[in-house]
Amino acid sequence: MSDFAARLRRATMVEHREAENRSFISRLMAGSVSREGFAALTAQYLHIYRELEAAALAMHADDRGRAFADPALFRVKALEADLAHLYGSHWETAVVPATATLAYVDRLRSFAHTSAPHFIAHHYVRYLGDLSGGQLVGKSVAQTYALGRAGTRFYSFDGIDDARTYKIAYRARLDALPLTPEEAETAIAEAQLAFRLNAAVFSELGTAYPEDVVSAA
Secondary structure, three states: OOOHHHHHHHHOHHHHHHHHOOHHHHHHHHOOOOHHHHHHHHHHHHHHHHHHHHHHHHHHHOHHHHOOOOHHHOOHHHHHHHHHHHHOOOHHHOOOOOHHHHHHHHHHHHHHOOOHHHHHHHHHHHHHHHHOHHHHHHHHHHHHOOOOOOOOHHHOOOOOOOHHHHHHHHHHHHHHOOOOHHHHHHHHHHHHHHHHHHHHHHHHHHHHOOOOOOOOO
């Protein structure tokens, strides 16, 4: 066992904080992003998670990657259901990827399908975030947009009974990873990049959807 999970957390604290504090996410939590802006964020997530979960399937051939490719975490079906609710039956024509999203997806496609350290870094940033701060975001947007479960399934992990227990086990798997020092550094650098890629998506959405007071109808 190692302290890799703690190292990863410490090394990404700055990038994590900057991504969380991007004005779009801050405004989303404060209820000043339009419903259209929230729907656009959900659409970006679909593109990202389709690629990340394709990488998870590819990682089944790698012992280290396979340990993290848990179907209980998969978000694509939930996102598709959310988008059908938010956009209607023709939702697929509405989910256009932002420029920053395309860059994010390209990075996943280029590295996360074949490199366990890269895959695990992106997996950690997205899914552990979803099980942590993402739960607060889910409760906030459900209230703001009067959605209840419909439209916010992305934030619900029906296959995980206890998020806290799951996260403890997840960090234990990180600590048990047989990584060389070089691979550990690669994973840390990629996790830092993953946070920056997320922040770029939020920045682009913040420009596209400026301040707008939302009323929870």
